[in-house]
Amino acid sequence: MPSVIIDKDRCKGCELCVYACPEDVLAMSDEINAKGYFVPIVAHPENCTGCRYCLLVCPDVAIQVENKGKVTKPPESLTGKPFSYCPGCTHGVIHRLIAEVMDELGIQERTVGIAPVGCSVLAYEFFACDMQEASHGRAMAVATGIKRGRPDLTVFTYQGDGDLASIGMAETVHAANRGEKITVIFVNNAIYGMTGGQMAPTTLPGQVASTCPTGRDVTLTGYPIRVVELLKSLRTPAYLARVTVTDPKNVLAAKKAIRKAFKYQLEGTCFSLVEVLSTCPIGWGETPHDACGWLQENMVPYYPLGEVKVPEEATVQAGS
Amino acid sequence: MAKKLMKGCEAIGEAAIHAGCRLFFGYPITPQNEIPEYMSARLPQVGGTFVQAESEVAASNMLYGAAGAGCRVFTSSSSPGISLMQEGLSYIAAAELPVVVVNIMRGGPGLGGILPSQSDYFQATKGGGHGDYRLLVLAPSTVQEAADLVIDAFDLADEYRNPVMILGDGLIGQMMEPVEFKKEIKPEDLPEKPWATTGRAGRQQNIINSLYLDPEQLEAHNWDLHRKYQRMAKEVRYEAFNTDGGCDVLIVAYGTVARITKTAIDMAREKGLKIGLFRPITLYPYPTEALVQTAEGAKSVLVSELSTGQMVEDVRAAIAGRRPVGFYGRVGGMVMGPDELVEQAEKLVAVHV
Ligand SMILES: Cc1ncc(C[n+]2csc(CCOP(=O)(O)OP(=O)(O)O)c2C)c(N)n1
Ligand code: SF4
Ligand code: SF4
Numbered sequence A: 001m002p003s004v005i006i007d008k009d010r011c012k013g014c015e016l017c018v019y020a021c022p023e024d025v026l027a028m029s030d031e032i033n034a035k036g037y038f039v040p041i042v043a044h045p046e047n048c049t050g051c052r053y054c055l056l057v058c059p060d061v062a063i064q065v066e067n068k069g070k071v072t073k074p075p076e077s078l079t080g081k082p083f084s085y086c087p088g089c090t091h092g093v094i095h096r097l098i099a100e101v102m103d104e105l106g107i108q109e110r111t112v113g114i115a116p117v118g119c120s121v122l123a124y125e126f127f128a129c130d131m132q133e134a135s136h137g138r139a140m141a142v143a144t145g146i147k148r149g150r151p152d153l154t155v156f157t158y159q160g161d162g163d164l165a166s167i168g169m170a171e172t173v174h175a176a177n178r179g180e181k182i183t184v185i186f187v188n189n190a191i192y193g194m195t196g197g198q199m200a201p202t203t204l205p206g207q208v209a210s211t212c213p214t215g216r217d218v219t220l221t222g223y224p225i226r227v228v229e230l231l232k233s234l235r236t237p238a239y240l241a242r243v244t245v246t247d248p249k250n251v252l253a254a255k256k257a258i259r260k261a262f263k264y265q266l267e268g269t270c271f272s273l274v275e276v277l278s279t280c281p282i283g284w285g286e287t288p289h290d291a292c293g294w295l296q297e298n299m300v301p302y303y304p305l306g307e308v309k310v311p312e313e314a315t316v317q318a319g320s
Numbered sequence B: 001m002a003k004k005l006m007k008g009c010e011a012i013g014e015a016a017i018h019a020g021c022r023l024f025f026g027y028p029i030t031p032q033n034e035i036p037e038y039m040s041a042r043l044p045q046v047g048g049t050f051v052q053a054e055s056e057v058a059a060s061n062m063l064y065g066a067a068g069a070g071c072r073v074f075t076s077s078s079s080p081g082i083s084l085m086q087e088g089l090s091y092i093a094a095a096e097l098p099v100v101v102v103n104i105m106r107g108g109p110g111l112g113g114i115l116p117s118q119s120d121y122f123q124a125t126k127g128g129g130h131g132d133y134r135l136l137v138l139a140p141s142t143v144q145e146a147a148d149l150v151i152d153a154f155d156l157a158d159e160y161r162n163p164v165m166i167l168g169d170g171l172i173g174q175m176m177e178p179v180e181f182k183k184e185i186k187p188e189d190l191p192e193k194p195w196a197t198t199g200r201a202g203r204q205q206n207i208i209n210s211l212y213l214d215p216e217q218l219e220a221h222n223w224d225l226h227r228k229y230q231r232m233a234k235e236v237r238y239e240a241f242n243t244d245g246g247c248d249v250l251i252v253a254y255g256t257v258a259r260i261t262k263t264a265i266d267m268a269r270e271k272g273l274k275i276g277l278f279r280p281i282t283l284y285p286y287p288t289e290a291l292v293q294t295a296e297g298a299k300s301v302l303v304s305e306l307s308t309g310q311m312v313e314d315v316r317a318a319i320a321g322r323r324p325v326g327f328y329g330r331v332g333g334m335v336m337g338p339d340e341l342v343e344q345a346e347k348l349v350a351v352h353v
């Protein structure tokens, strides 16, 4: 019978696993871990089918699943250091997916990752490959420097929406337009998480943030920028996709896109950028689960999911 | 190797290639466009890469990435562009990355003008961007010296893991002189940089970073950097010219103004006035001790710059009242003639008889 193993020390009690389990195997308990979080327990082990949905949504790599004598393991491309993110923040899920892809492609020893300025500023402590910490918005310029100097290395950036689409927009557009052979993971949470929830270029119309306390007024601040659609207008071939990680199905789709984004780099094909719609439960003032619902209800309609540009199509376009 | 007649900017570019540098990131700005233009043509011939960045902000951060990945890398710009590079330079200094930056100064502030200037002395020698840090600053006064200093700059940058700036002006960049390159380094012969992010195969993870959230760690880092800057003091370079046996007036000048001073020395000699020249070649570290010693043999000191008075502050601090220190500056792209320097020296002598 499959079973779920919860690493109580890593758990932040976000409850996302409890909601994700289609068989009601998990339930929250009264038990408090060393960090002060209520942890879930395996309430109905007999119901477990080994679907791994709980593992897929856990933002803190706190769940492993045993099935037919085989136990899942945390990705080797993560250092194992506990993430610094708030409970239920999906930054952690995205980290895990990138690390899994690095493991599967066997590229950890030739990869350089670039951490941004934002909540993921400490990403260099979490990814187990070589890392560089960039200044705010310049991750793609830093990546360009590395990739042009050492084309044999695999280079990825991990950037928030303030970082990539506001202060770093020039670097973004030009790295894409030059067709830098790099992989960009763009974490869009519609807010400046790190500095306390200010308006981002991606904040939705009417959305309240600490610098638009009555809601974003598009007559004064313009409309949220759809980054992948904007980059699509460039003639240079690229792989551009938008995904989210609010639920197991979407987590799997996100991983597929991230994997493609690395493969295109490994094949020397093109610039790749995967926009991941991500939650900021703290900044939005929602529980982690409700934040996932809010994202689906409000962000997905404005930021449609899917592949927006694939290099093959772009090559055809370029000939026209 | 035979001497070749070259423009200053081109000699700077070729010197970088002789130093084993195969990477250039930059953005056009007058009066140094010949450097990126030269690199865009030359680098592909030697298997190197030239990237015209979208801005100097981006260029400075491309330098950070490339230097962090262990590559010899260089950029050039002029004053307004160097201001934009301060972000990258601060992070580069903090992360202790070796890069070489050429500033062919033009008149400022703001858009200023495109003619020669030395008004970025403060910015170059006192840090420039935010935080406690220093660049190693080298000021050539001939095309040959520019070529020599560029080659040395790469070695110094590697040795101290610190950004090195070549501080020139439009005249040095544009003038043509015969040059030879003192050595040629092949990139493959350069020593390994075990700290660089080159892929972690066979070793622990390397991280290039400037974030220290723990104040104790940041303080330790700041003092580490400070001690490194103190160690750099042994790199001081200067030229003392016509100072043996003392002089009436010691002119302290660098770069183009030092060249003009040499002409002024000849003109003054005919008038029976002995002018000596003290020319700092390293502006940071500043050759303070040598200046003090040289000034002991002078009756008075005259600092001359293409600014309203920047280096003069370091000279006054060094001389500390032991000699009268006068100042003569021209700005805005105006350059003093040697006759003006003689006149200023005569005035100084008349006042301090
Ligand atoms: C030059 C500069 N300006 C401003 C800041 C302050 N700052 C730090 S993070 C941040 C916003 C980050 O938001 P985002 O990129 O969306 O990342 P998130 O925290 O939401 O993941 C800002 C403005 C900075 N560190 N540097
Ligand atoms: S998803 Fe992970 S962190 Fe959240 S409650 Fe479950 S085990 Fe804990
Ligand atoms: S502030 Fe928001 S984005 Fe940042 S860690 Fe917390 S939940 Fe995540």
Ligand SMILES: [Mg+2]
Pocket: A160, A161, A162, A187, A188, A189, A190, A191, A192, A193, A200
């Ligand atoms: Mg954000």
